[in-house]
Amino acid sequence: MTLKSIIWHELRSRPASVICNSLAILLGVAALVAIRHVTVHSEQEISQQLADLGANILILPKDTTLQDYYAADQNGATLPEEYVAEIYLAGLTGVEQISPRLNIEADLGDLAVTLTGILPQSDLKAQSAWQTTMLFSAPKEHEGCQQAHINDSADLVAPESLVLNRAIQNLDPHELILGADIAERTSYAVGDKAVIAGEEFTILGLLPPTGTVDDSRVFAHLHTVQELAGNGPVCNAIEVIGCCEDAAGDLVPALRDLLPEAKVVTIAQIVNTQVGVNQLMANTSWFILGVLIVVGGLSLATAIAANVRERRREIGTLMALGATPRFVQSLFLGKAIVLGLCAGTVGCMIGIVTAIVAGPAWAGVTVSVLPATAGLSILIATLVAIASAWWPSRQAARLDPCTCFQEV
Amino acid sequence: MMRLENVLKQYSRRGHTVDAFRCDALTIGDGEYIAIVGPSGSGKSTCLSLLGGMLSPTQGRVCLNDISIYDQTVPVRSALRSQWMGFVFQTFNLVPYLSALQNVQVPLALLKRPAAEQVDRATALLERFGLADRLHHRPAELSVGQQQRVALARTLVNDPRIILADEPTGNLDPESRELVLSALDSAHREGRSIVMVTHDPLVASRATRRLTLREGRVIDADVSAAPIKHRQSA
Numbered sequence: 001m002t003l004k005s006i007i008w009h010e011l012r013s014r015p016a017s018v019i020c021n022s023l024a025i026l027l028g029v030a031a032l033v034a035i036r037h038v039t040v041h042s043e044q045e046i047s048q049q050l051a052d053l054g055a056n057i058l059i060l061p062k063d064t065t066l067q068d069y070y071a072a073d074q075n076g077a078t079l080p081e082e083y084v085a086e087i088y089l090a091g092l093t094g095v096e097q098i099s100p101r102l103n104i105e106a107d108l109g110d111l112a113v114t115l116t117g118i119l120p121q122s123d124l125k126a127q128s129a130w131q132t133t134m135l136f137s138a139p140k141e142h143e144g145c146q147q148a149h150i151n152d153s154a155d156l157v158a159p160e161s162l163v164l165n166r167a168i169q170n171l172d173p174h175e176l177i178l179g180a181d182i183a184e185r186t187s188y189a190v191g192d193k194a195v196i197a198g199e200e201f202t203i204l205g206l207l208p209p210t211g212t213v214d215d216s217r218v219f220a221h222l223h224t225v226q227e228l229a230g231n232g233p234v235c236n237a238i239e240v241i242g243c244c245e246d247a248a249g250d251l252v253p254a255l256r257d258l259l260p261e262a263k264v265v266t267i268a269q270i271v272n273t274q275v276g277v278n279q280l281m282a283n284t285s286w287f288i289l290g291v292l293i294v295v296g297g298l299s300l301a302t303a304i305a306a307n308v309r310e311r312r313r314e315i316g317t318l319m320a321l322g323a324t325p326r327f328v329q330s331l332f333l334g335k336a337i338v339l340g341l342c343a344g345t346v347g348c349m350i351g352i353v354t355a356i357v358a359g360p361a362w363a364g365v366t367v368s369v370l371p372a373t374a375g376l377s378i379l380i381a382t383l384v385a386i387a388s389a390w391w392p393s394r395q396a397a398r399l400d401p402c403t404c405f406q407e408v
Numbered sequence: 409m410m411r412l413e414n415v416l417k418q419y420s421r422r423g424h425t426v427d428a429f430r431c432d433a434l435t436i437g438d439g440e441y442i443a444i445v446g447p448s449g450s451g452k453s454t455c456l457s458l459l460g461g462m463l464s465p466t467q468g469r470v471c472l473n474d475i476s477i478y479d480q481t482v483p484v485r486s487a488l489r490s491q492w493m494g495f496v497f498q499t500f501n502l503v504p505y506l507s508a509l510q511n512v513q514v515p516l517a518l519l520k521r522p523a524a525e526q527v528d529r530a531t532a533l534l535e536r537f538g539l540a541d542r543l544h545h546r547p548a549e550l551s552v553g554q555q556q557r558v559a560l561a562r563t564l565v566n567d568p569r570i571i572l573a574d575e576p577t578g579n580l581d582p583e584s585r586e587l588v589l590s591a592l593d594s595a596h597r598e599g600r601s602i603v604m605v606t607h608d609p610l611v612a613s614r615a616t617r618r619l620t621l622r623e624g625r626v627i628d629a630d631v632s633a634a635p636i637k638h639r640q641s642a
Binding site for chain 2: 313318320327
């Protein structure tokens with residue numbers, strides 16, 4: 001029999017009380033851990049997007065609102081394809097690539113898919129050739145640009161360049177490129193024939209997984225998709241890739257002047273919405289931390305104080321048997337530590353599971369366990385429990401054993 | 409062994425001060441068996457608490473082996489209780505969530521004795537009190553008499569030199585009462601000092617000395633012949 005075993009037996013004798021006493025801390029930790037996990041992974045996702053697409057600019061219909069760069073062309077509204085030529089003809093400094101996109105819904109066999117029309121770089125060059133002789137053959141470079149050019153045709157030959165460079169060199173009107181999810185679900189191989197929207201296509205390539213909406217898309221030539229859509233030469237978005245972020249900064253005002261009827265946004269502006277959501281979630285996590293400390297702490301302090309009151313006779317008996325005030329205080333502080341640790345651990349586990357399950361739905365991110373966050377939340381729960389039990393346990397240690405027997 | 413010198417305990421209630429217990433001199437020798445009797449409110453329990461180091465006197469000294477216990481710190485008083493004293497309560501005061509065995513182990517746990525020693529000594533005492541088949545029962549699963557026997561085992565487990573008993577038979581049936589009194593007699597024969605508060609003249613007659621209290625004062629300190637006879641016959 002030790003102090004620990006006395007605490008353990010007391011806790012075991014009142015399981016319902018243990019759960020009720022630690023519920024506020026448990027829920028607080030669960031909410032804190034879930035929100036922190038989602039927020040941290042969302043921030044990492046944004047950082048990755050910024051790193052991957054830092055110099056990219058999107059040209060969209062004026063009224064478009066968007067929160068996801070990769071889904072920016074799924075807005076339904078359209079732009080004239082001639083904007084592409086206007087950008088060419090303007091000869092803006094730092095333009096690396098121009099990639100218009102048009103989406104329609106179509107059936108690939110029995111599977112409903114998003115068919116995305118893209119314009120291969122070879123067609124862009126052909127367009128520029130009859131419109132002007134100055135573009136692409138002698139692109140204007142940005143002086144501060146340190147990033148290697150990626151519109152070299154050798155880099156864009158393989159279908160995978162659609163993932164790596166968001167452009168492809170060649171794509172015939174009746175060729176398809178399948179996103180990773182579609183490829184997996186349909187089991188098509190390169191060279192297979194596939195019927196989509198009533199027309200037969202040849203599978204040119206299968207894209208590797210990207211973790212974006214591109215995984216569930218089928219890519220075809222822009223002009224083919226325009227014919228299937230029947231809305232003329234339009235696109236949902238035009239992606240302009242700058243040679244570096246400095247160039248992108250100068251390009252945006254130039255493009256706005258050039259295309260006043262369109263919305264010109266950078267990746268930073270697009271992720272700004274998600275940054276705002278993340279900030280809100282970060283603030284919420286601080287609020288939850290406050291709730292955990294105040295409500296959880298008060299709840300546990302009240303429970304421990306009530307426990308001291310109802311165990312006055314036991315405290316008096318232990319003191320009569322020779323228990324020191326320190327022993328009596330340790331009895332209640334120890335109980336609080338166990339409650340804090342258990343509530344923190346269980347709350348942490350619930351929070352992690354919630355984040356893993358709900359993370360993709362809440363913020364479109366895949367969540368993995370953050371050991372530091374988990375450990376810190378358990379530590380906070382334990383410290384809150386100790387702090388909240390300090391005063392009632394001190395009162396217990398100061399009890400007069402004689403009054404313990406008289407008043408009960 | 410224990411000595412009260414000019415002890416006064418006063419309680420203040422609603423601006424009035426009440427002398428709960430006053431004693432100019434009282435000595436409890438080694439192996440004495442003292443019964444404290446008197447009507448309710450006469451200061452019996454106050455006297456017992458003062459002797460037990462649980463209630464500081466308003467004035468005077470309470471000495472255990474010439475150590476003034478109220479001049480010591482609270483932890484030292486706790487240690488003195490743990491090493492020298494054993495308490496028997498009228499309502500047993502067993503810890504409800506611990507088994508009989510664990511309840512008896514508690515005083516040894518407070519002395520930080522090894523677990524094996526705790527179990528061995530507690531088991532031996534419970535077997536001595538006829539509770540070998542109730543070791544792992546909780547107090548709520550024991551009869552009143554069994555609970556008091558567990559409480560007695562708890563009192564004796566740390567081998568105290570003085571036993572302070574507050575109405576130890578107050579809640580018991582005749583059979584259990586006799587068992588408890590026999591245990592106290594046995595402890596007395598082993599050389600322990602016993603101070604017992606009781607209302608019952610028959611119970612008091614088992615003691616070697618009787619202190620009668622009235623309105624907080626010792627009005628009679630009788631060395632009874634009967635208990636001596638009882639002791640001799642035991």
